Amino acid sequence: xxxVTQLGSHVSVSEGALVLLRCNYSSSVPPYLFWxxxxxxxxxxLLLKYTTGATLVKGINGFEAEFKKSETSFHLTKPSAHMSDxxxxxxxxRRGGSQGNLIFxxxxxxxxxx
Amino acid sequence: xxxxxxxxxxxxxxxxxxxxxxxxxxxxxxxxxWYQQSLDQGLQFLIQYYNGEERAKGxxxxxxxxxxxxxxxxxxxxxxxxxxxxxxxxxASSRDIYNEQFFGPxxxxxxx
Numbered sequence: 001x002x003x004v005t006q007l008g009s010h011v012s013v014s015e016g017a018l019v020l021l022r023c024n025y026s027s028s029v030p031p032y033l034f035w036x037x038x039x040x041x042x043x044x045x046l047l048l049k050y051t052t053g054a055t056l057v058k059g060i061n062g063f064e065a066e067f068k069k070s071e072t073s074f075h076l077t078k079p080s081a082h083m084s085d086x087x088x089x090x091x092x093x094r095r096g097g098s099q100g101n102l103i104f105x106x107x108x109x110x111x112x113x114x
Numbered sequence: 115x116x117x118x119x120x121x122x123x124x125x126x127x128x129x130x131x132x133x134x135x136x137x138x139x140x141x142x143x144x145x146x147x148w149y150q151q152s153l154d155q156g157l158q159f160l161i162q163y164y165n166g167e168e169r170a171k172g173x174x175x176x177x178x179x180x181x182x183x184x185x186x187x188x189x190x191x192x193x194x195x196x197x198x199x200x201x202x203x204x205x206a207s208s209r210d211i212y213n214e215q216f217f218g219p220x221x222x223x224x225x226x
Contacts, residue, residue, distance in 0.1 A: 032212075034214065036217075042219060042220075043116065043118075043204060043217040043218055043219045043220050044204065044206075044217040045116070045217070046214055046215075046216070049214050090157065095170075099162065099169060099170040099211065100145060100147075100162065100169075100170075100208065100210075100211030100212065100215075101147055101159040101162050101170055101172060102147075102149075102157075102159065102206075102215060103159070104156060104157040105156075106156045107156065107157075
């Protein structure tokens with residue numbers, strides 16, 4: 001069975017500070033991993049994805065994530081937070097086999113202080 | 115704009131009623147997924163269709179059903195509604211089961 005754990009339901013950073021959102025996964029098959037962002041009253045927008053190949057993945061809005069198999073982690077980072085980054089972030093793993101649905105973590109709400 | 119459309123945006127109804135949520139996938143996408151987002155359960159997968167056929171089921175109640183039509187749009191039917199069914203319902207689509215999913219804006223269902 002696959003699962004995702006996001007450490008920290010709420011993270012607060014100052015504008016310009018490093019953003020680090022943690023995600024650990026469990027998967028019996030090589031994982032496909034995703035980060036989505038949800039702004040208030042909106043749907044989910046794909047930030048970045050890892051399927052195979054390069055373990056450092058760059059996404060939109062300056063975010064990146066590194067797949068570390070030995071640590072079963074896929075943490076999301078951004079060097080310098082902007083006020084517009086305030087949102088909820090979800091890590092997800094794709095179910096393997098012939099199914100393609102996503103299994104989501106519980107989400108981390110990011111607050112950015114001026 | 116993801117290219118996935120959902121109607122209606124908001125739905126307010128009473129317990130015991132039945133509602134239908136509609137989703138139009140991105141052009142060319144064959145796979146449609148339905149997810150439920152609530153405060154206590156988070157984002158939960160409900161059901162998946164691929165090119166008109168049911169492919170996978172998640173935590174979908176027996177009171178809920180869905181289908182995907184020949185034009186690939188999908189409908190989620192919720193019946194005998196209970197207060198606990200109040201949630202955001204998202205539809206997502208993808209080219210096939212291996213590609214990333216694009217989410218619609220959601221339908222917010224409130225059951226009074």
